[in-house]
Amino acid sequence: MAFLDNSGDIILDAVLTDTGRLRMAQGTFRIQKFALGDDEIDYGLFNKSQPTGQQDLDILGTPILEAFTDNASGLKSKLLTIGGEERLYLPVLKLHNEGTSQTRNDGAYYIAVNQQTKEKFATDKTGVMTYFQPSDGADFDTVIEVHQGIDNAEKTDALSADLIENQYIVEIDNLLGSVYNADNAQKAVSYIDDDNIASYFLYKEASSEGTEVKTLREDAGTIAGAPGTKLTFRIKPQDALKGTSDVWFERLGGEVSITTDTAHTFYYVDATVKVMGVTTGYRLDIPVRFLKWKSTP
Amino acid sequence: MAQVYKLFDTLKDIKETRTLLHENIPITGSLVSGTYSDENIKNFSHGRFQSVYDYPYLSSSANHIFDISVGLTSDSGLSGSGADFVESKEKVLMYNQMAQVLVGYDINGSILQFDQDGDLLAGGNKLKECVFLNFSRLLAKDEIKKESVNLTIGTGSYGSAFDGTHSVKDLNAASEYRVNSPAGEYGILYTGSVAETASAVGLVYYQAGVMVLTASLFNSTTFNATQTVDQAFSGSSTQDICDAVRHRLQNIQFNNTVELNSRIYFCRIEPDDFNYSSNPTYLSESKIVVKDEKEDESVSYITTVGLYSSDNELLAVAKLSEPLKKTRANSLILRTRLDF
Numbered sequence: 001m002a003f004l005d006n007s008g009d010i011i012l013d014a015v016l017t018d019t020g021r022l023r024m025a026q027g028t029f030r031i032q033k034f035a036l037g038d039d040e041i042d043y044g045l046f047n048k049s050q051p052t053g054q055q056d057l058d059i060l061g062t063p064i065l066e067a068f069t070d071n072a073s074g075l076k077s078k079l080l081t082i083g084g085e086e087r088l089y090l091p092v093l094k095l096h097n098e099g100t101s102q103t104r105n106d107g108a109y110y111i112a113v114n115q116q117t118k119e120k121f122a123t124d125k126t127g128v129m130t131y132f133q134p135s136d137g138a139d140f141d142t143v144i145e146v147h148q149g150i151d152n153a154e155k156t157d158a159l160s161a162d163l164i165e166n167q168y169i170v171e172i173d174n175l176l177g178s179v180y181n182a183d184n185a186q187k188a189v190s191y192i193d194d195d196n197i198a199s200y201f202l203y204k205e206a207s208s209e210g211t212e213v214k215t216l217r218e219d220a221g222t223i224a225g226a227p228g229t230k231l232t233f234r235i236k237p238q239d240a241l242k243g244t245s246d247v248w249f250e251r252l253g254g255e256v257s258i259t260t261d262t263a264h265t266f267y268y269v270d271a272t273v274k275v276m277g278v279t280t281g282y283r284l285d286i287p288v289r290f291l292k293w294k295s296t297p
Numbered sequence: 298m299a300q301v302y303k304l305f306d307t308l309k310d311i312k313e314t315r316t317l318l319h320e321n322i323p324i325t326g327s328l329v330s331g332t333y334s335d336e337n338i339k340n341f342s343h344g345r346f347q348s349v350y351d352y353p354y355l356s357s358s359a360n361h362i363f364d365i366s367v368g369l370t371s372d373s374g375l376s377g378s379g380a381d382f383v384e385s386k387e388k389v390l391m392y393n394q395m396a397q398v399l400v401g402y403d404i405n406g407s408i409l410q411f412d413q414d415g416d417l418l419a420g421g422n423k424l425k426e427c428v429f430l431n432f433s434r435l436l437a438k439d440e441i442k443k444e445s446v447n448l449t450i451g452t453g454s455y456g457s458a459f460d461g462t463h464s465v466k467d468l469n470a471a472s473e474y475r476v477n478s479p480a481g482e483y484g485i486l487y488t489g490s491v492a493e494t495a496s497a498v499g500l501v502y503y504q505a506g507v508m509v510l511t512a513s514l515f516n517s518t519t520f521n522a523t524q525t526v527d528q529a530f531s532g533s534s535t536q537d538i539c540d541a542v543r544h545r546l547q548n549i550q551f552n553n554t555v556e557l558n559s560r561i562y563f564c565r566i567e568p569d570d571f572n573y574s575s576n577p578t579y580l581s582e583s584k585i586v587v588k589d590e591k592e593d594e595s596v597s598y599i600t601t602v603g604l605y606s607s608d609n610e611l612l613a614v615a616k617l618s619e620p621l622k623k624t625r626a627n628s629l630i631l632r633t634r635l636d637f
Contacts, residue, residue: 014613014614014633014634016613017611031606033302034305034602034605035603035605036599038576043578043579046596048589056622062600064600064619067614068614074614078301079599080574081301081570086588086593090583149583152582152583191608280301281575283577
């Protein structure tokens with residue numbers, strides 16, 4: 001991906017994404033709204049100690065890459081419109097890395113794709129999710145919990161209503177896994193794009209507390225300041241990974257040795273679960289590792 | 298409510314335009330005959346036409362640029378049967394094929410012949426012995442631009458073909474062209490500088506990208522190494538005639554046309570729009586890094602415009618060549634054009 005020529009007038013380099021071309025072929029290409037992004041910008045280059053007019057010279061000199069045609073990576077960090085008075089603090093998404101939502105030591109969640117793999121983690125269940133339902137006698141209670149709020153102790157007064165995330169989009173490679181709630185009920189896929197990335201639209205239901213999105217308690221611990229909401233869900237492996245074939249592990253991943261009760265060799269595929277707040281556009285990438293037991297030396 | 302998307306006003310913000318783009322296409326004679334020692338000339342076992350490439354055609358870099366073929370009417374004095382008539386049937390078939398596509402049929406369903414001045418109903422002179430130049434879509438694109446055709450044909454002896462030349466142009470075609478062809482609009486090719494019937498030597502079909510030249514244009518006592526043009530058209534193969542025609546093509550030039558249909562999206566950004574960012578570097582402990590105080594001006598930098606469907610799927614993306622500063626003190630209109 002080359003850089004754009006920035007020696008003359010400002011130009012716009014526009015392309016259809018792969019999804020755009022797909023929709024063109026399907027006859028459903030209809031653009032109805034726009035968003036703005038700043039993916040290349042490092043706001044850390046903004047030098048407040050400089051005189052006005054020189055604070056952002058490094059930012060304004062940032063070279064810009066050509067447009068990506070991949071719809072998943074074409075525009076990641078979006079600009080926000082927030083009405084009303086000026087803001088100094090904005091809410092973020094943070095992984096609640098404690099208790100039943102604690103990750104493994106390497107910072108990822110493990111997903112055991114079959115019974116044999118699950119058994120290898122019987123004595124070391126932290127950060128491990130399995131494909132079993134509770135009725136199968138599974139006692140792996142790991143969930144992914146994302147907290148939203150202002151992560152600054154200086155800002156503890158209530159988060160304004162227009163910044164509270166009541167809706168989230170969770171994206172995962174549909175070949176590998178699907179999204180369940182904490183009660184092991186499978187969530188409906190909202191959309192699967194041309195790259196087989198499944199999007200799940202999870203939202204807070206006003207009448208129920210049993211949904212995936214709930215109001216975050218102030219003492220939850222992850223968010224230092226004003227709390228917003230919390231999102232809870234599980235990832236379960238797709239059938240393609242559960243079977244006897246190891247083809248997807250060999251093609252997309254490799255082998256790794258993990259010590260639980262003893263050292264075991266597993267096949268693995270690493271993936272990322274992306275969580276995005278619909279209101280603020282803030283994103284959080286969560287690493288997950290799909291594991292299939294291969295051998296115990 | 299914080300927002301990351303802004304809806305287009307479909308009446309005000311989305312406009313459609315049509316633009317005609319023209320490219321100049323110069324084809325020099327040395328490319329057609331000489332530069333690549335004819336390795337860019339492809340002959341076929343059927344012998345009905347010859348293809349010209351811009352590079353030796355066995356290379357994957359080669360582009361097909363045009364075909365040459367030859368046609369005779371069945372009532373031409375140069376067609377017939379017997380040993381003196383070589384590939385006569387094939388030449389008649391080629392003429393009829395081109396004529397039925399480019400000229401069409403009369404009320405009885407008979408194939409019409411190419412007419413010197415395009416007046417099919419009045420009769421007049423017919424082009425009975427023709428050379429066809431069929432340009433590939435790569436060159437002609439949507440159509441050849443009217444009044445842009447300029448051919449230079451060598452009329453000298455075979456050994457010194459360019460000692461004399463004809464300049465062949467579609468004079469006045471921008472305002473005088475014909476529309477009675479089933480293949481779209483066509484103009485008349487003239488030698489000299491005056492558009493008069495006496496100097497009409499062929500036809501150019503603009504949308505079809507085909508030029509039809511009368512054989513008499515090449516009239517020379519030595520059309521090829523040993524024959525006059527009449528002898529060659531009756532007694533030589535299509536391939537040999539095409540070789541001789543290429544030998545006499547000094548220059549082919551025209552402008553092509555591309556119809557560019559565009560949809561322009563006016564992304565209107567008001568002073569209060571898009572002044573904050575979800576960029577991970579924008580916040581440090583949830584505090585906006587470009588501000589010290591709450592009252593400081595919010596600032597963001599635009600590098601990307603995403604165009605979305607109603608279900609938030611990114612359908613098109615546009616990148617600015619440099620970051621654009623956005624504060625409450627400015628409003629912007631980003632004009633994003635998609636071409637189809």
